[in-house]
Amino acid sequence: MPDHYTVDTTDHTLAVAATDNQVLLAWTDSTNGSLQVSRSDDGVHFTPPEPLGDEFASDLEPALATDGSRFFLAWRDWTGQLAVASSPDGRDFGEPERLQETTQTAPALAYGNGTLLLAWAGDRKQLHLWPAEDADPLQFLPEQLSSLDETSPAAPNLQYADGTWYLTWAGTEPLVNIQTYDNDLRPLRKNTLRHTGAPTIRSRPAVAVLDVWLLAWTRDEDDRIGLFVSRSRQPGYANQLALEVRSGSGVNMTTFQGQALLTWAGDEQQPGGHILRLP
Numbered sequence: 001m002p003d004h005y006t007v008d009t010t011d012h013t014l015a016v017a018a019t020d021n022q023v024l025l026a027w028t029d030s031t032n033g034s035l036q037v038s039r040s041d042d043g044v045h046f047t048p049p050e051p052l053g054d055e056f057a058s059d060l061e062p063a064l065a066t067d068g069s070r071f072f073l074a075w076r077d078w079t080g081q082l083a084v085a086s087s088p089d090g091r092d093f094g095e096p097e098r099l100q101e102t103t104q105t106a107p108a109l110a111y112g113n114g115t116l117l118l119a120w121a122g123d124r125k126q127l128h129l130w131p132a133e134d135a136d137p138l139q140f141l142p143e144q145l146s147s148l149d150e151t152s153p154a155a156p157n158l159q160y161a162d163g164t165w166y167l168t169w170a171g172t173e174p175l176v177n178i179q180t181y182d183n184d185l186r187p188l189r190k191n192t193l194r195h196t197g198a199p200t201i202r203s204r205p206a207v208a209v210l211d212v213w214l215l216a217w218t219r220d221e222d223d224r225i226g227l228f229v230s231r232s233r234q235p236g237y238a239n240q241l242a243l244e245v246r247s248g249s250g251v252n253m254t255t256f257q258g259q260a261l262l263t264w265a266g267d268e269q270q271p272g273g274h275i276l277r278l279p
Helices: none
Strands: 006-008 015-018 022-026 037-039 062-066 069-075 082-088 097-102 110-113 115-122 125-129 146-151 155-163 163-170 176-181 187-194 206-209 213-218 224-229 239-246 253-254 259-265 272-279
Touching: 015 069, 015 253, 015 259, 022 062, 022 069, 037 155, 069 110, 069 115, 069 155, 082 115, 110 163, 115 163, 115 187, 125 163, 155 206, 155 253, 163 206, 163 253, 176 213, 206 253, 239 272
Parallel strands: 015 062, 062 110, 110 155
Antiparallel strands: 006 272, 015 022, 022 037, 062 069, 069 082, 082 097, 110 115, 115 125, 125 146, 155 163, 163 176, 176 187, 206 213, 213 224, 224 239, 253 259, 259 272
C-alpha cells in the first residue's frame, strides 16, 4: 500500500481542501459523530485531530472548500438538514448556518469565480445545486436553488478549475456522469462514460485538473480505487490504472502544489480514512 496518512477514528471518506500553503482535512468521528479537522503544510504530515464543538456533528462525511484563504464546511446534521460554516484559517469555525433543506447523502462543496456551490442528493435521489449569494456571511437564497433532472444513489462531487465547474456522480445505471458548467453555472456538456472499459460505480467519483485531467472512483469488482489520467487538461481516457488501495465508499480529490491529493475510506482490510499525495 502506498505511503499515506490515516485517520483511525472514522469509517467515512475524508473531506479535503487546500490553499497554496495549507491542506485541511475534515471528517466524522465514527464513535460519536463529532466533526474534526487536521492541517498540514505538505499534504503528508498532519496535526493531531481537533473536534469542532458540540454543534458540529453528523452521521455522514462532511465537505470542504476554500477560496484560497477562508475555508467552508458543509455537512448533514442528525435531523438530515444541511448545515454550513466558515473559518478564516481552518482552525476556528463560526456558528453553523442551518439550511432549510434535507439531504439523503453527504453534501459536496466547491468554490470558484466568487461563488460557493453546494450539491447533494435529496428525496427520490434527485440532485440539487445551490450557489451562495454571498459566502461571507453565508447566504443561500431559496430562489437560487436548482433541482436537476438527474438522480444518484450516492453523494455527488464538485470541483472548479480553469473557469469550469465539474459536477460528478454515480448514475442509476450505474456509470460515471460528468456535467460541466461555465463560470456563471450555465450548463455546458454532460458526459456519461460508456466507452470500452468504462467503470461501473455505486459511490462518489472525483475529478482533479492539473497539467492532466484525473478521474478517480471505487471499482465495483474489487473495491480498489481506479484512476483515469488524460493527456491534457480536458476529460480524456488515455491511461487507466488501479491503485493498491481499497475503498468501502466514495473518493475525494483536490490539488495542492502541483499534485493531486486523493482521500477515501478503507474497507475491513484497510480500515480508517486515508489521504494520499499522488506523484
